[in-house]
Amino acid sequence: MRYLFFMVLLLCFSCGKDKVILLPEIENAKITEVLDVSPAYLFYNETLTDSIELNRKNIISTTNWLVNVDKRLTLKQAIPKIKFLQDKKRNAQMHKNxxxxxxxxxxxxxIKNLGFIEFTDVVYEFIESSLDFKQILTSYKKIDSVNELEDSLNIFSINFHEDHTxxxxxxxxxxxxxxxxIKELAKNPEYKKIQLKLTMSKSLTFQDYITFKSLVLELESDSISIDNNEFIY
Structure with missing residues (x-):
């Protein structure tokens, strides 16, 4: 029923003159079913100044939220709206779940069906200057000796540039x-645990971001973790 519900809902939007939404694609999905949901939509709309339109009329704070983002939007366009939705839910005073x-x-x-990527605890932060970006990259703790604490976390910044490098x-x-x-890095005997910190160009499309994020999520293991703070520059 979930699959039919969303296919019909998206087709209904597609029938409108300016309500077409193209969902990002991933190859594999760890999450293929979410129950008790409310949808929100971020449309790509060239008639608007910032080319983005948010529809959240039917969203209910106590449910799981499915955020449908058009894959053509850039992170500069989409992330502020996503942060707005996150804040609405996090700051809800009544009927909070x-x-x-x-x-x-x-x-x-x-699977030729819908899949889902959770981002409940992700904190998005825009970096306004190259100096701020440099400070963030150089502030990560680095472990130089295997004689330090066995559970020390080795932190690596992964910067996804606009040229897809x-x-x-x-x-x-x-x-x-x-x-x-990353798998080669994790095999290094000097590193018991590693954490990945994600930084991304604001010029990347949402499809680029989802491709990147899905690959990183597949790497999660007992020895590889992903920091919840994601930086956009």
Whole structure:
């Protein structure tokens, strides 16, 4: 029923003159079903000054939120609206459900159905200047000796650039090599645990972001974690 509900709802929007929404695609989805939901929509609308339109009329604070973002929007356009929705839910004073979560809706190509990426605890932060960006990158704790605490966390910044190149500790590679590079890093005997911090260009499309995020989420394990703070510059 969930699949039919969303397919009909999206088709209804598609029948309108300016209510077409193109969901981002992912290959695999860890989450394929979410119950007790309310939808919100971020449309790509070229007739508006900032090319984005938010529809949240039917959203209920106590439910799980499915945020449907048009894949053509840039992070500069989409993230402020997403933060607005997050704040609405986090700051709700009445009818609050601490167990309700937030998800991005995607087309999961491997199952030819909808898939979902949770972002309940993600904190998005815009970096306004190159100086701020440099300070963030240099503030991460670095472990130089294997003799330090066994549970010490080795933190690595992954910068997804607008040219689709990934930069990590003076190294650069294409996004299709991300999984291999991180797994190789995790095998280093000097690192018991590593944490990935994500930084991204605001010029990236939401499809770019979802592709990047889904690859990173697949890497989560006992030895690899992902920081909830994500930086957009």
């Amino acid at each position: 601490e167990n309700a979560k937030n998800y991005f809706t995607c087309n999961a190509t491997s 990934i930069y990590m500790h003076k190294n650069s590679f294409k996004i299709e090599d991300l999984t291999t590079k």
